[in-house]
Amino acid sequence: MSKGYAVITGASSGIGAEFSKRIAKEGYRLVLVARRRERLEQLAQELDTECMILIADLSDVDECKRIMNELNSIDIDVFINNAGFGYCGETLTIENETELNMIDLNVKAMHLLTKLVLDKMIDKNAGYVLNVASSAGLLPAGPYMSAYYATKAYVTSYTQGVAEELRRKHSNVYIGCLCPGPVDTEFNKVANVEFALKGISSSYCANYAITQMFKKKITIVPTFKMKALVFFARFLPTKLYIKIAAKQQRKKIYK
Numbered sequence: 001m002s003k004g005y006a007v008i009t010g011a012s013s014g015i016g017a018e019f020s021k022r023i024a025k026e027g028y029r030l031v032l033v034a035r036r037r038e039r040l041e042q043l044a045q046e047l048d049t050e051c052m053i054l055i056a057d058l059s060d061v062d063e064c065k066r067i068m069n070e071l072n073s074i075d076i077d078v079f080i081n082n083a084g085f086g087y088c089g090e091t092l093t094i095e096n097e098t099e100l101n102m103i104d105l106n107v108k109a110m111h112l113l114t115k116l117v118l119d120k121m122i123d124k125n126a127g128y129v130l131n132v133a134s135s136a137g138l139l140p141a142g143p144y145m146s147a148y149y150a151t152k153a154y155v156t157s158y159t160q161g162v163a164e165e166l167r168r169k170h171s172n173v174y175i176g177c178l179c180p181g182p183v184d185t186e187f188n189k190v191a192n193v194e195f196a197l198k199g200i201s202s203s204y205c206a207n208y209a210i211t212q213m214f215k216k217k218i219t220i221v222p223t224f225k226m227k228a229l230v231f232f233a234r235f236l237p238t239k240l241y242i243k244i245a246a247k248q249q250r251k252k253i254y255k
C-alpha cells in the first residue's frame with residue numbers, strides 16, 4: 001500500500017529533484033512544485049510513483065496560499081521547503097528587486113508554508129517538515145552574499161525554535177533544517193558565483209538529508225568538512241570570523 005503524500009518545492013532541479021527521486025523510492029506519492037513545468041513533467045515521468053505537478057511562483061504569498069488550498073484534501077506526510085536561491089556581489093550593486101525576491105522566497109514562503117502545513121500535521125500528530133537552509137545559516141555572516149546568508153540564518157533559527165516548541169508539546173511532528181555547504185546544482189549559475197570549495201553531488205546531499213530526517217535529526221549538515229567549519233567558527237571572535245569570510249568571498253567576485 002502506498003504511503004501519503006510528500007510535497008517538494010523547487011523540485012525542478014538540483015537538490016529538489018534528488019529529494020523527489022529518493023522520496024519516491026520510499027513509497028510516497030509526490031507533489032512536485034516549481035515554476036518550470038517541462039522540468040517537472042520530465043521528472044514525474046522518471047519516477048515510479050503517482051506525481052501531482054503544481055506550478056507556482058512561491059515568492060508570491062498568494063501563490064503559497066493557493067497551492068496549500070489545492071492540497072487541502074490530501075494527507076501530507078512530508079513537506080520539504082527546498083525552493084530558494086542566492087545572489088553574490090557587493091550589496092549596493094545588487095538590484096533591490098533581486099534581494100527582495102530572495103527574501104520573499106527563502107524567508108516568507110518558507111515561513112508561511114511551514115505554518116500552514118504544521119497546522120495540519122499537529123492535528124494528526126504526525127509528519128515531517130524539512131526546511132532547506134544552508135551552512136551559511138549556521139555561520140555569523142557572509143559578506144558579498146550578505147542577504148543570502150541572512151535569509152538562511154532566518155531558516156535555521158526559525159526551524160530550531162519551532163522544533164523546540166514541538167518537543168515541549170511532546171509532539172510526534174518533526175521539523176528540521178538541512179545545512180549543506182556547496183552542492184553541485186544550478187545554484188551557482190543563478191547566484192552568479194563560483195564556489196571556493198568543491199561541491200558535493202545533489203544526490204549525496206538529498207539522500208543524506210532524508211536518512212537524517214527520518215532519524216529526526218534537527219540540524220543536518222551533510223559533510224565532515226562543513227561540520228568542522230561550523231564547529232570551529234564558534235571559537236573565533238565573530239568580528240575576526242567575518243573578516244576572514246569577507247576575504248574568501250571577495251575572491252569570488254573579483255577573480
Ligand SMILES: NC(=O)c1ccc[n+]([C@@H]2O[C@H](COP(=O)([O-])OP(=O)(O)OC[C@H]3O[C@@H](n4cnc5c(N)ncnc54)[C@H](OP(=O)(O)O)[C@@H]3O)[C@@H](O)[C@H]2O)c1
Nearest residue numbers: 010012013014015035036058083084134182183185186187
Ligand atoms: N547548491 C548549493 O550549493 C546549496 C548550498 C546550500 C543550500 N542550498 C539551498 O538548496 C536549495 C535548492 O537549491 P539548489 O542548489 O538545488 O539550486 P537549483 O538547482 O537552482 O534549484 C532551485 C529550485 O528552486 C526553484 N525555485 C526558484 N525560484 C522559485 C520560485 N520563485 N518559486 C518556486 N520555485 C522556485 C527552482 O525551480 P524553477 O526555477 O523551476 O521555479 C529550482 O527547482 C535552495 O534553498 C538553496 O538555497 C544550496
